[in-house]
Amino acid sequence: MNYLGMVIDETLRKHPPASNITRVVTQPYIIPDTKAEVEKGVRVVIPVYALHHDPKYYPEPDRFDPERFNEEAKSSRPHYTYLPFGEGPRNCIGMRFGLLQAKVGLAVLLSNFEFSVCEETNIPLELNPKSFITSAKGGIWLRINKC
Numbered sequence: 224m225n226y227l228g229m230v231i232d233e234t235l236r237k238h239p240p241a242s243n244i245t246r247v248v249t250q251p252y253i254i255p256d257t258k259a260e261v262e263k264g265v266r267v268v269i270p271v272y273a274l275h276h277d278p279k280y281y282p283e284p285d286r287f288d289p290e291r292f293n294e295e296a297k298s299s300r301p302h303y304t305y306l307p308f309g310e311g312p313r314n315c316i317g318m319r320f321g322l323l324q325a326k327v328g329l330a331v332l333l334s335n336f337e338f339s340v341c342e343e344t345n346i347p348l349e350l351n352p353k354s355f356i357t358s359a360k361g362g363i364w365l366r367i368n369k370c
């Protein structure tokens with residue numbers, strides 16, 4: 224279950240359903256080491272997808288590697304570099320439920336079925352530019368056999 228959690232974490236890094244989140248500035252703020260001031264009332268977009276693919280924090284960002292989420296690797300990164308569920312008082316209220324649901328769903332599916340790529344599988348996966356949330360263009364086609 225621990226490794227499955229790391230696989231889900233890495234999946235949400237590569238493909239965060241919410242590629243951006245927003246916040247409204249409540250008090251004037253000067254961006255550290257610059258003269259840029261963000262005024263009160265401005266809506267700020269936090270680029271989750273870009274952070275998750277920044278090679279400074281995730282070397283070879285296109286590579287799928289669940290080991291990025293072992294305890295040692297996690298503690299070596301700044302806190303706000305992983306935001307699939309947002310952060311702070313208005314982060315995702317369903318985070319724990321969502322993660323548990325994904326783990327239970329995968330455990331049941333993987334113990335009963337075998338999944339493999341087929342002729343229709345789009346490799347590499349292409350994102351749908353018209354979708355508000357991150358989703359695969361044309362869906363994800365797989366061959367499924369009963370174990």
Ligand code: HEM
Nearest residue numbers: 240241244245307308309310313314315316317318320321
């Ligand atoms: C993998 C599954 C999910 C992902 C990736 C996800 C992601 C997110 C993100 C990015 C936000 C915005 C957080 C922010 O701005 O800081 C959010 C908010 C929210 N999510 Fe989720 N979510 C998931 C599952 C769920 C589930 C299962 C529920 C309910 C059962 C849920 C309910 C909510 C609600 C109510 C908010 C708004 C919270 C607020 O504004 O205070 N989410 N979610």
